[in-house]
Amino acid sequence: MKDVAQRAGVAVSSVSRVLSGNPDVSPVMRNRVMDAVAALGYEKDLIAQGMRSGATSSVGFMAVDIANPIIAAASAGAIRELRNNGYSLLISSSDGSTELDADYIRSFQLRRVEGLLLSVADEEDVRTLDALEQFTAALVFMDRAFPRNIKASAVVYDHRSGMAAAVDHLLDLGHRKLALINGAPRVRPARERANAVRQAIRRVKEATVVVRGGSYSASHGYDACKTLMGSASPPTAIIVGGNQILQGVMAALVELGLKVPDDVSLVTLDNVPLAEFISPSLACVTRDPVNMGTLGAELVLELINGGTPRTVELPTTFVRGESCAAPRG
Amino acid sequence: MKDVAQRAGVAVSSVSRVLSGNPDVSPVMRNRVMDAVAALGYEKDLIAQGMRSGATSSVGFMAVDIANPIIAAASAGAIRELRNNGYSLLISSSDGSTELDADYIRSFQLRRVEGLLLSVADEEDVRTLDALEQFTAALVFMDRAFPRNIKASAVVYDHRSGMAAAVDHLLDLGHRKLALINGAPRVRPARERANAVRQAIRRVKEATVVVRGGSYSASHGYDACKTLMGSASPPTAIIVGGNQILQGVMAALVELGLKVPDDVSLVTLDNVPLAEFISPSLACVTRDPVNMGTLGAELVLELINGGTPRTVELPTTFVRGESCAAPRG
DNA sequence: GTCCCTTCTGGAATCGTTTCGATTCAGACT
DNA sequence: AGTCTGAATCGAAACGATTCCAGAAGGGAC
Structure with a gap:
């Protein structure tokens, strides 16, 4: 110059x-x-400009696992929306480590991002919460709960309605012993799903549900499925709380020689691309992940421009499939 | 301070x-x-530090579509490796637009990233190449060819060996009329695959292959499949050049009432998570996408630290599946 | 006591912008 | 001619750090 x-x-x-x-x-x-x-x-030189003005035109995105298709789709939505407003996106992926979560929050702070979109690995982790309290820029949680003292916007899914519809369908088919193989109970979506299922099941007095929490991993799905199906009175329908978990469940069912839906009905989550070609077709609770990113970006821009924090809810939908049928006998 | x-x-x-x-x-x-x-x-304040020292400790990642599971996995690998070296990752997603590609390259330049990992949407686009020539930081191409005058490292896949193995397998089964439903020919992987298939087929004199280029989209797969299978002498085996394309192909086959592998054999690309539960199991050419990100990050760090540009090749592997059988008659 | 050397510390310049107050100058008015 | 106004431009300070250079102590050796 x-x-x-x-x-x-x-x-x-x-x-x-x-x-x-x-x-x-x-x-x-x-x-x-x-x-x-x-x-x-x-x-x-944007660096010098940012230094002078204090505005870096950048936003952080903190995911548990950016390779997860749901999260990747959300990030794509956020990138698009932010790009249209002149912002760049810094992405991190904590691989489920709460220490990395806290580190990343601090790191984003040091880089002077103007806002942060985040899905923490553990809502109750002290180190993460500490880091969040120190954080001064705009904060938008993606499908996570957060303490009152933190001022932030949020975009959340209405997991309850989709789950309730799934349970209703299973009850209507005559199922009375359900199981939910769930993800980590320390984050909102898993809690919401568990609560939704427990509540929906009350409609039929004699119906029961077993909820098995764990991690969002194939191995958890595998173990939980084997345990459940090997028990004295196995469930006649399983709701699977995540696409990673599903892999383990499917593998376990194959090993046990159990057929879907003859031996057990199945409801899964987040229709992945090729799932439609799996036979039988999988009933599932779906949502629009790109939308979460787009909305998250809008919310963070709103906050950056001086708006007040607010929470937006996105719907989930139950889609029927051949994997659900009346229980045997 | x-x-x-x-x-x-x-x-x-x-x-x-x-x-x-x-x-x-x-x-x-x-x-x-x-x-x-x-x-x-x-x-x-990392901004002020960066301004003074000229080192921003940040690297850009330019993808065609970050929501694509292969690319998302690569980005996860890159994030991990860069994080371990104190670098942050700025991600963009061009959605296949060459103008956005060029814009992003310039934008990364303005942000003074120290390096850039990129998969351009079109290797021959003038605006993109112009922007690349202006680019002064470290450059690492991910599975893309680039002109001699650009000094850059690269990590590429050996698509040829995987493809050749697939063709060999089909030829051994007795197939003589093959088809490759390919992605955009203006990027390396599609070109390599086409060349590999054309070359491998020479082993058997009377064998022929039709290559149908297009975009990496379900609609291209759908159209190409319908055209191919509706022709006077349809192929007895189809090689599908991408997971998006596969969706269209599968849909078309269902509509046409064609069974795999009875009516047509199928080889696909990049085993997606649940593909193993599709029946029949899909033969495919696979690779390790996370590795591409990790290696790309290593290469970019090497360049940043004054290393000389080099190209690293990663293997691809053919995995057999029930979707390939001897042709009818 | 002087000189030199080492070790530590302070001040100022610098990176590339933006912005504020000051300055210049032309033209209009009295 | 003198004063005033407004537009256009300039110079300098500031953002938050780093780094070079000079200088101030302190310690030894003579």
């Missing part, structure tokens, strides 16, 4: 005014500066 | 020295400064 000023024979402040579209510049000045800019191939 | 200096009764330069681990500080000075830092809750 100094070079540009020198070449144009003007002061750096004038160059800055021209480049920032300040109206107090004469046409002749504008031309001289623009010529010099073109001649020297000058490019502004 | 000024506040810290004032509270400790020392100069800012001394505070900086203490905090940056400069050996020229007395223990008493160190203690006074550290006390003041703790008392004031001081946190360094």
Whole structure:
């Protein structure tokens, strides 16, 4: 910029005014500066701008696992929305480690992001909560609960309605012994699903449900499924709380020689792309993950521009499939 | 930092020295400064540091579609590796738009990233190439070819060996009319696959292959499959060049009432998580996408630290499946 | 006591912008 | 001619850190 000023024979402040579209510049000045800019191939330095203005035009995105298709889709939505508003996205992936979660929050803070979209690995982790309390920029939780003292917006799914519809369907088919193989109970979605299922089942007096919490992993699905199906009175229907878990469940069912839906009915989560070609087709509770990212980005921009925190709820839908049938006998 | 200096009764330069681990500080000075830092809750400003030193400790990641599971997995690998070296990752997703590609490259440049990992949407696009020539930081291409005049490292897949093995298998089963429903020919992987298939088929004189290029989309797969199978002499085996394309192909086959492998054999790409539960099991050419991200990150760090550009090749493997059988008759 | 050397510390310049107050100058008015 | 106004421009300070240079102590050796 100094070079540009020198070449144009003007002061750096004038160059800055021209480049920032300040109206107090004469046409002749504008031309001289623009010529010099073109001649020297000058490019502004966003770092220096950010340093001066305090606005880095960047937002952080904290995911448990960016390779998870649901989260990847959400990030794609956020990237799009933020790009349209001149913001860049810094992404992290904690791989489920709560220490990394806390570290990342601090790291984003040091980088002076203007906002943070996050799905923490554990809502109750002290280190994470500490880091969040220190955090000063805009905060938007994605499908997570957070303590009152933290001022933040949130975008959450209405897991209850989708789950309730699934349970209703199973009850209507005649199932009375259900099981939910759930994810980590320390995050909102798993809690909501468990609560929804427990509540929906009350409609039929003699119906019962077993909830098996664990991690969002194939191994948890595998173990839980084997245990459940090997018990004295196994469930006639299983609701699977995550696409990773599903893999383990499917593997376990194959090993046990159990057929879906003949031996056990199955409801799963988040229709993954090729699932429609699995036979029998899988009944599932779906949602629009891209939307979560888009909305999250909108909320964070709102906060950055001085808006007040608010929570937005997105729907989930139950989709029937051949994997659900009346129980035997 | 000024506040810290004032509270400790020392100069800012001394505070900086203490905090940056400069050996020229007395223990008493160190203690006074550290006390003041703790008392004031001081946190360094990475923006200001970056401005002064020119090192932003950030790297860009440019994907065609971050929601694609392969790319998402690669980004997860890159994030992990970069995090371990103190770098943050800025992610973009161009949704296949070449203009956005060029814009993003410039945007990363303005943000002074120290390196860029990228998969461009079109290797030959002029605007993209222009932007790349202007780009001054470290450059690592992910499974893309690039012109000689651009100094960059690259991590590429050996698509040929996996594809050749697939073709060999089909030829051995007796197939003589193959088809490859391919992605966009303006990027390396699609070109490599097409070339590999054309070359491998020569082993058997009377064998032929039709290559149908297009986009990496379900609709392309659907259209191409319908056209191919509706032709006078349809192929007896189809190789599908992408997981999005596969969806369209599967849908088309269902509509046409064609059974795999009875009516047509199928080889696909990039075993997606639940594919193993699709019946018949899908033969596919697989690779390790996380590795691409990890290696890409290593290469970019190498360049940042003054290393010379180099290209690393990763293997692909053909995995047999029930979707391949001898052709009818 | 002087000189030199080492060790530590302070002050100032610097990175690339933006912005504020000051300055210049042309033209209008008295 | 003198004063005033407003537009256009300039110079300098500031953002928050790092780093170089100079200088101040302190310790030994003579």
